[in-house]
Amino acid sequence: MNDIRSRLFALSEESYRNFNKKLCPDAGRELLGIRIPKLRKLAGEILKEDWNAFLNDGGEQYHEEIILKGFVIGGAKLPLEEKLPLIQNFIPKIDSWSISDTFCPSLKIKPKDLAPVWEFILPYAGSDREFDVRFAVIMMLDYYITDEYAPKVLHQLDAIRHDGYYVKMAVAWAIAELGVKYNDMTLEYLKGENHLDKFTYNKALQKMRESFRIDQGQKEELKRMKRI
Numbered sequence: 001m002n003d004i005r006s007r008l009f010a011l012s013e014e015s016y017r018n019f020n021k022k023l024c025p026d027a028g029r030e031l032l033g034i035r036i037p038k039l040r041k042l043a044g045e046i047l048k049e050d051w052n053a054f055l056n057d058g059g060e061q062y063h064e065e066i067i068l069k070g071f072v073i074g075g076a077k078l079p080l081e082e083k084l085p086l087i088q089n090f091i092p093k094i095d096s097w098s099i100s101d102t103f104c105p106s107l108k109i110k111p112k113d114l115a116p117v118w119e120f121i122l123p124y125a126g127s128d129r130e131f132d133v134r135f136a137v138i139m140m141l142d143y144y145i146t147d148e149y150a151p152k153v154l155h156q157l158d159a160i161r162h163d164g165y166y167v168k169m170a171v172a173w174a175i176a177e178l179g180v181k182y183n184d185m186t187l188e189y190l191k192g193e194n195h196l197d198k199f200t201y202n203k204a205l206q207k208m209r210e211s212f213r214i215d216q217g218q219k220e221e222l223k224r225m226k227r228i
Contacts, residue, residue: 004046004054004068005062005065008034008042008064009032011032011034011035012032012033012034012064013033013035016033016034016035017031017033018033019033020033023098024063024096024097024098026097026166027095028063028095029060029062029063029065029095030061030062030063031063031064032062032063032064034064036102039067039068039071040106043068043071043072043075044075046068046072047072047075047076051072051076054069054072055072055073055086060093063096063099066093066094066095067099067102070090070103070106071102071103071106073086073090073103073106073107074103075106080110080117083107084116084120087107090103091124091131091132092129094132094134095131096131097131097134097170099131100134100135100138104138104139104141105142107139109143114143117139117143118144118149118152121135121140122136122156125160126159126160127162130164130167133167134164134166134167136156137160137167137170137171137173138170140153141174145178145181145182150178150181150182150185151185153178154175154178154185154186154189157171157174158194158196159195168199168200168203171196171200172200172201172204173204173207175190175196175200175207175208176207176211179204179214180213180214183218190204190225191225198227202226205222205223205226209223
């Protein structure tokens with residue numbers, strides 16, 4: 001770990017660390033200030049070394065060390081049945097939106113694995129832990145806004161009852177993406193008896209209005225739908 005940590009220190013930038021402190025106020029560990037492309041590159045180098053030792057070393061003092069481990073898991077060439085335990089062990093370490101939101105897309109779930117991964121993430125959507133739930137929602141957002149899964153995603157999002165800010169923002173973001181791609185279905189849901197709290201509902205409308213893929217007439221309709 002000492003060698004990898006020294007490599008991390010060499011990549012850190014004080015100005016970027018100060019910027020990241022404002023961007024990631026929820027970070028549970030100290031930030032070094034390393035840009036994501038540099039972390040991805042370092043993960044690629046580690047994957048050519050003893051990456052299992054890195055994942056199991058327990059040295060997780062810094063925010064970027066967790067992101068780096070997430071990238072290594074994502075890049076490891078393993079069958080799903082071997083990768084899922086690594087993901088399961090990683091999820092409790094997620095303590096920031098930036099960790100969940102970089103980890104999920106790095107997993108690059110293959111179409112043939114969507115069904116078992118869906119079953120894997122569902123329990124996390126009902127967790128009491130804020131970033132467990134955000135992990136599940138971001139996975140839905142990244143991989144399951146599809147013809148087959150969109151109705152299931154909407155049903156699962158509506159069932160979430162966590163009051164965490166980062167959960168509500170993720171749910172609103174996912175609903176907005178559904179609204180852009182599956183407009184009729186999502187509008188019917190939003191106009192019906194949904195179970196969204198006012199903040200999440202209004203934030204979803206706002207994110208839809210901010211999309212370039214929504215025409216001006218519908219933006220006006222969404223504006224009128226706001227809950228007061």
